[in-house]
Amino acid sequence: MTDATLRDLTTPALLLDEGRMMRNIARLAGRMDGLGVALRPHMKTAKSFEIAHRVTGGAFGPITVSTLAEAEAFHGAGYRDILYAVGIAPDKLPRVQALAAKGCDVTVILDSAGQARAVAAAGVPALIEIDSDGHRGGLAPGDPALLEVGHLLGTRLRGVMTHAGESYGVRGEAAHSAFAETERAAAVAAAGVLRGAGLPCPVVSVGSTPTAHAARDLAGVTEMRAGVYMFFDLVMAGIEVCAVEDIALSVLTTVIGHQKAKGWVMIDAGWMALSRDRGTAAQAVDQGYGLVCDAEGRVLPDLIVASTNQEHGIVALRPGAAGVMPDLALGTRLRILPNHACATAAQHPCYHVLAEGPEALRVWPRFGGW
Amino acid sequence: MTDATLRDLTTPALLLDEGRMMRNIARLAGRMDGLGVALRPHMKTAKSFEIAHRVTGGAFGPITVSTLAEAEAFHGAGYRDILYAVGIAPDKLPRVQALAAKGCDVTVILDSAGQARAVAAAGVPALIEIDSDGHRGGLAPGDPALLEVGHLLGTRLRGVMTHAGESYGVRGEAAHSAFAETERAAAVAAAGVLRGAGLPCPVVSVGSTPTAHAARDLAGVTEMRAGVYMFFDLVMAGIEVCAVEDIALSVLTTVIGHQKAKGWVMIDAGWMALSRDRGTAAQAVDQGYGLVCDAEGRVLPDLIVASTNQEHGIVALRPGAAGVMPDLALGTRLRILPNHACATAAQHPCYHVLAEGPEALRVWPRFGGW
Numbered sequence: 001m002t003d004a005t006l007r008d009l010t011t012p013a014l015l016l017d018e019g020r021m022m023r024n025i026a027r028l029a030g031r032m033d034g035l036g037v038a039l040r041p042h043m044k045t046a047k048s049f050e051i052a053h054r055v056t057g058g059a060f061g062p063i064t065v066s067t068l069a070e071a072e073a074f075h076g077a078g079y080r081d082i083l084y085a086v087g088i089a090p091d092k093l094p095r096v097q098a099l100a101a102k103g104c105d106v107t108v109i110l111d112s113a114g115q116a117r118a119v120a121a122a123g124v125p126a127l128i129e130i131d132s133d134g135h136r137g138g139l140a141p142g143d144p145a146l147l148e149v150g151h152l153l154g155t156r157l158r159g160v161m162t163h164a165g166e167s168y169g170v171r172g173e174a175a176h177s178a179f180a181e182t183e184r185a186a187a188v189a190a191a192g193v194l195r196g197a198g199l200p201c202p203v204v205s206v207g208s209t210p211t212a213h214a215a216r217d218l219a220g221v222t223e224m225r226a227g228v229y230m231f232f233d234l235v236m237a238g239i240e241v242c243a244v245e246d247i248a249l250s251v252l253t254t255v256i257g258h259q260k261a262k263g264w265v266m267i268d269a270g271w272m273a274l275s276r277d278r279g280t281a282a283q284a285v286d287q288g289y290g291l292v293c294d295a296e297g298r299v300l301p302d303l304i305v306a307s308t309n310q311e312h313g314i315v316a317l318r319p320g321a322a323g324v325m326p327d328l329a330l331g332t333r334l335r336i337l338p339n340h341a342c343a344t345a346a347q348h349p350c351y352h353v354l355a356e357g358p359e360a361l362r363v364w365p366r367f368g369g370w
Numbered sequence: 371m372t373d374a375t376l377r378d379l380t381t382p383a384l385l386l387d388e389g390r391m392m393r394n395i396a397r398l399a400g401r402m403d404g405l406g407v408a409l410r411p412h413m414k415t416a417k418s419f420e421i422a423h424r425v426t427g428g429a430f431g432p433i434t435v436s437t438l439a440e441a442e443a444f445h446g447a448g449y450r451d452i453l454y455a456v457g458i459a460p461d462k463l464p465r466v467q468a469l470a471a472k473g474c475d476v477t478v479i480l481d482s483a484g485q486a487r488a489v490a491a492a493g494v495p496a497l498i499e500i501d502s503d504g505h506r507g508g509l510a511p512g513d514p515a516l517l518e519v520g521h522l523l524g525t526r527l528r529g530v531m532t533h534a535g536e537s538y539g540v541r542g543e544a545a546h547s548a549f550a551e552t553e554r555a556a557a558v559a560a561a562g563v564l565r566g567a568g569l570p571c572p573v574v575s576v577g578s579t580p581t582a583h584a585a586r587d588l589a590g591v592t593e594m595r596a597g598v599y600m601f602f603d604l605v606m607a608g609i610e611v612c613a614v615e616d617i618a619l620s621v622l623t624t625v626i627g628h629q630k631a632k633g634w635v636m637i638d639a640g641w642m643a644l645s646r647d648r649g650t651a652a653q654a655v656d657q658g659y660g661l662v663c664d665a666e667g668r669v670l671p672d673l674i675v676a677s678t679n680q681e682h683g684i685v686a687l688r689p690g691a692a693g694v695m696p697d698l699a700l701g702t703r704l705r706i707l708p709n710h711a712c713a714t715a716a717q718h719p720c721y722h723v724l725a726e727g728p729e730a731l732r733v734w735p736r737f738g739g740w
Contacts, residue, residue: 010438010740011459044680066642066681068380086681087626089381089638090701111627114700136682137627137636165679256457257481257507266507268459272436273740276646276713309535310414310712311436311456312506330484331460342680343646346717349739369719370380370643 005354005361006295006333011254012273014348015335016364017297019356020248021230025055028212028229037218040064040083040205042227045342048351049077050364055230064225068095069369075104083107083205085161085225087129087137090118097122107158107203111139116152126153127161127203128194132186133179135165141189150199159203160190163225167210171239171284176214183211188220210241231341234291238283244291244299249345250335251290252352253313255328264306265315265328269336271308275343289313290336290344297335300326305336375724375731376665376703381624382643384718385705386734387667389726390618391600395425398582398599407588410434410453410575412597415712418721419447420734425600434595438465439739445474453477453575455531455595457499457507460488467492477528477573481509486522496523497531497573498564502556503549505535511559520569529573530560533595537580541609541654546584553581558590580611601711604661608653614661614669619715620705621660622722623683625698634676635685635698639706641678645713659683660706660714667705670696675706 006015032039041055044066052063052074062081065071071082072095080103084096088108099106100123110116111129119126128149131138139146150157167179183206191201206218207225218224231249232242253269271289280287288304292315302321305313313336317325328334338344345351351364376385402409411425414436422433422444432451435441441452442465450473454466458478469476470493480486481499489496498519501508509516520527537549553576561571576588577595588594601619602612623639641659650657658674662685672691675683683706687695698704708714715721721734 007461010462010465012740086638087636089624089626091377091624092380095380112700115627131629134632136679136684137629254459254461256459257485259501259507262504266457268456271647271713272716272738276648277641278646278648309506314506330482340646343641346642368642370382 006252009252009352009361011252011333012269013252013352014345014350015250015252016231016351016353017248018353020246021051022054024230024232024242024246024248028226031213032224035215035218037221038062038223040223040225041230042066042085042225043070043074045227045345046230047345047366047368048364051230052077052079062223064227067370068092069367071099071104071106073367075099075102081105083109083127083225085109087111088115088119088126090115093118093122093124096124100124109161110149111137113145113148113152116149120153120156123156125156125158127159127205128153128157128190130160130162130186130190132162132183133164133166135163138162141186141193146190146193147197150194150197155200157194157199157201159201159205159222160187160194161203161205162187163206164208164211167208168235168239173214173240176210176239176241177216180211180215181217183207184215184218184221191220209236210239213241228341231345233341234287234337234339235279235283238280238285238287244337247337249341250293250297250337251344253334253336255330255332255334257330263316263325267305267313267315267334268311269305269313270311272310273347274305274308274313274336274338275340275347277338277340277343279339287339290338293335293337295333295335376622379622379722379731381622381703382639383622383722384715384720385620385622386601386721386723387618388723390616391421392424394600394602394612394616394618398596401583402594405585405588407591408432408593410593410595411600412436412455412595413440413444415597415715416600417715417736417738418734421600422447422449432593434597437740438462439737441469441474441476443737445469445472451475453479453497453595455479457481458485458489458496460485463488463492463494466494470494479531480519481507483515483518483522486519490523490526493526495526495528497529497575498523498527498560500530500532500556500560502532502553503534503536505533508532511556511563516560516563517567520564520567527564527569527571529571529575529592530557530564531573531575532557533576534578534581537578538605538609539652543584543610546580546609546611547586550581550585551587553577554585554588554591561590579606580609583611598711601715603711604657604707604709605649605653608650608655608657614707617707619711620663620667620707621714623704623706625700625702625704627700633686633695637675637683637685637704638681639675639683640681642680643717644675644678644683644706644708645710645717647708647710647713649709657709660708663705663707665703665705
């Protein structure tokens with residue numbers, strides 16, 4: 001990557017460091033190989049065929065999606081084994097059936113008798129969502145409704161799934177490992193309840209990026225789901241799942257002004273380019289709307305995007321920082337590391353891909369919608 | 371509008387109540403007529419040709435934009451008088467020149483000698499940004515740099531502009547009126563400095579949605595800029611610029627689950643559909659990620675989107691609310707009023723337009739990018 005290739009881009013622009021992404025992909029793939037569990041990568045962060053191709057090694061393997069628009073797009077690109085991992089609304093079942101009619105194996109998730117009746121009537125396979133940590137939806141493994149839902153699904157029951165969303169709120173490998181065991185124990189217990197009643201439960205699916213990187217034992221689990229690990233972000237670095245140097249995504253921006261008396265540098269990346277996500281606000285180190293790097297991606301110590309408007313960012317030293325504001329002249333290019341890769345990427349129509357070596361920038365489109 | 375037309379939509383979906391929007395447009399147009407000041411509506415919120423057409427009364431009148439992509443799109447649609455109201459980066463000037471070469475009168479803004487030299491060399495007209503309230507960029511009217519920048523621009527100097535972004539942080543007509551006077555006084559003072567030195571200053575441009583609705587006297591001002599007023603939002607209602615019933619934008623969503631013991635209703639509108647904006651968090655009434663209405667748009671008292679993940683929202687009673695959680699069955703359609711219309715609209719590819727009467731829903735595309 002040379003600065004000359006970046007100079008041609010209109011800012012703000014979303015940059016993807018392909019080398020870092022490939023190392024992140026290899027890291028989790030290696031872990032899952034070691035644990036003997038299949039990976040079903042979550043494509044909600046990437047929303048890109050080029051990235052999906054690299055994550056699945058060109059094998060069009062199993063994937064997870066967060067919208068039916070993603071399921072339809074990825075099926076069109078050749079993926080046939082898709083988990084739609086948001087609780088199914090009954091009125092979305094015709095779209096699931098239409099995909100199935102085209103040869104796509106789409107599985108939905110649910111946690112209620114009402115959904116199970118609609119899904120069974122539609123002939124759609126489903127996983128029952130299990131609540132392992134009180135984060136969001138799902139049935140507790142001991143909830144009597146679990147068997148009711150299982151019996152309603154009958155032959156459409158394919159297994160159970162859980163997601164320890166609360167693992168994002170704790171720091172360090174030991175804490176994430178404990179959540180990984182919480183996920184595993186809840187999913188395996190729920191599978192045991194269903195199997196004990198004579199119901200089929202081939203799939204035991206767990207996952208989140210923190211737990212996927214810390215799980216020590218996945219006995220009884222058949223697949224792991226994770227998504228943001230391809231890129232990582234400041235939230236993941238803040239809870240020690242990755243280093244700041246692993247973050248593969250950044251927003252290229254240009255200095256457009258100064259308020260020197262206030263120590264402010266104005267940039268052309270506001271919340272439209274960075275997103276409104278303030279995921280690090282609750283962490284030990286608040287990164288504002290993102291951590292500032294030079295055009296080559298080297299972190300400028302203690303420099304953050306302190307505030308944003310729609311198309312303006314204000315760069316300033318972190319409150320209490322001992323450092324000195326660097327001289328960032330009008331027109332200087334900077335890169336901003338994002339709090340939350342999913343949210344920042346979603347603000348952009350494409351990735352500008354930085355390859356290692358002198359290759360020109362490539363453009364990989366992203367898609368969105370529902 | 372009938373529920374049957376909404377039933378056909380895939381959720382989440384962005385709804386625009388055209389009747390409310392037209393009343394909001396008429397309200398500010400009437401105010402500006404009364405004050406004898408031209409309106410240069412800001413299209414950064416709408417990013418839609420159909421809405422621009424309604425705001426300018428079909429006259430292709432002067433507009434404000436926040437990106438050169440908007441300027442290019444609106445010029446392609448017939449608009450010829452465009453203010454690009456984000457401090458100009460010198461390397462964006464070739465795009466401005468290309469627009470000018472096609473017959474578009476694009477004015478840029480700046481607040482430094484470095485920008486003024488580049489802009490004068492490119493032959494592009496500019497307004498000098500004036501800092502009236504310490505919110506973001508701009509030169510104070512008394513800053514000696516004002517005259518330096520004015521002289522550097524020479525014949526390219528078209529005037530001054532300011533924006534009281536701090537007016538969003540205060541509540542009530544009296545407070546907004548005071549900020550309107552702050553805007554007016556700063557811009558008029560700066561214009562006086564420039565004119566006193568023999569420089570031309572035909573344009574004196576001010577504006578924000580709160581000040582536009584509260585200004586009592588705009589003597590010396592030639593134009594008003596405002597954008598979010600077309601839609602309004604909970605932030606604007608929270609500072610009493612509008613009523614909740616004036617908000618023209620909402621996100622249609624479907625109930626996908628329950629955690630009854632916790633008082634949670636799960637919906638399929640997460641931050642991808644609502645945005646991460648938490649603009650009401652700093653207000654007297656925190657609306658979470660949005661205020662919940664029924665499918666017809668009637669507010670459900672004290673019901674808010676308490677938290678979000680990418681494609682999940684959790685609806686709950688406002689903390690401390692005395693009310694009772696309504697029974698919202700699986701599949702129920704709801705509408706969520708947004709904290710910040712600019713941010714929520716930006717998450718969607720189009721508006722689904724609810725007309726008054728039994729007309730079918732129409733779709734108005736939105737554009738984005740830079």
